[in-house]
Amino acid sequence: MPEVRHGAPDPRPAPTPPAEEPRRWRDRDDRPSRRDDRDRDDRDDRDDDYRPRRRRRKPEKAGAIGGMLLGGGIYALVQVALMVLGSTGFCCLWPGTYFALVWGIMAIIRGAAITNDTDRGEAPRALLICQIITIINFDVVNMILGILGLVFLNEPDVDRYFARNSPDYYEDDDDR
Numbered sequence: 234m235p236e237v238r239h240g241a242p243d244p245r246p247a248p249t250p251p252a253e254e255p256r257r258w259r260d261r262d263d264r265p266s267r268r269d270d271r272d273r274d275d276r277d278d279r280d281d282d283y284r285p286r287r288r289r290r291k292p293e294k295a296g297a298i299g300g301m302l303l304g305g306g307i308y309a310l311v312q313v314a315l316m317v318l319g320s321t322g323f324c325c326l327w328p329g330t331y332f333a334l335v336w337g338i339m340a341i342i343r344g345a346a347i348t349n350d351t352d353r354g355e356a357p358r359a360l361l362i363c364q365i366i367t368i369i370n371f372d373v374v375n376m377i378l379g380i381l382g383l384v385f386l387n388e389p390d391v392d393r394y395f396a397r398n399s400p401d402y403y404e405d406d407d408d409r
C-alpha cells in the first residue's frame with residue numbers, strides 16, 4: 234500500500250527490495266561478526282576467535298648449545314679457580330690457564346644470550362671449537378660438550394636459526 238502524506242497518496246512507487254543472488258563458496262565471509270550483545274557470557278566465543286600470532290621458535294638444539302656453553306663456561310671458571318688454589322699460583326705459568334679463563338667468561342656471556350633469546354650474532358662455531366681446545370687443561374667435560382655443540386650446530390634448522398638471527402641477514406637469504 235502506498236505511503237500516505239497528509240491525506241494524499243505518494244506518487245512514487247514503493248521501492249522493491251533487491252533480488253538476492255545465491256551465495257557462492259567464494260563469496261562467503263568467514264570473518265567473525267561484531268558482537269552487539271555484550272550482556273551475555275561469551276568467554277567461549279572469544280576463545281574461538283582468538284588466533285595466536287605465529288612466532289618463530291628457537292630449535293631445541295639451539296637452546297642446548299646455549300646451555301652447554303653456559304655450563305661449560307662455569308665449569309671452566311671453577312676449574313681455573315681450583316687450579317690456582319690447588320697449585321698455590323704455580324699454574325699461572327701455564328698459558329692454558331689464561332685460555333680457559335678467557336674462554337669461560339666469553340662462553341658464559343654468549344651462552345646466557347643464546348638461552349635468553351637475546352642473541353643476535355653468528356653461530357658460536359669459534360666458541361665451540363675453543364671449547365674443544367680446552368682439552369689442553371685436561372678438561373674432558375668441555376671437550377665432549379664442544380663436540381656435541383658442533384654436531385648440533387650442523388643441523389639444518391639450527392643453522393637456519395642462527396643465520397636468521399645474524400646481523401647481516403636479509404629476507405632474500407631464505408633459500409638455505
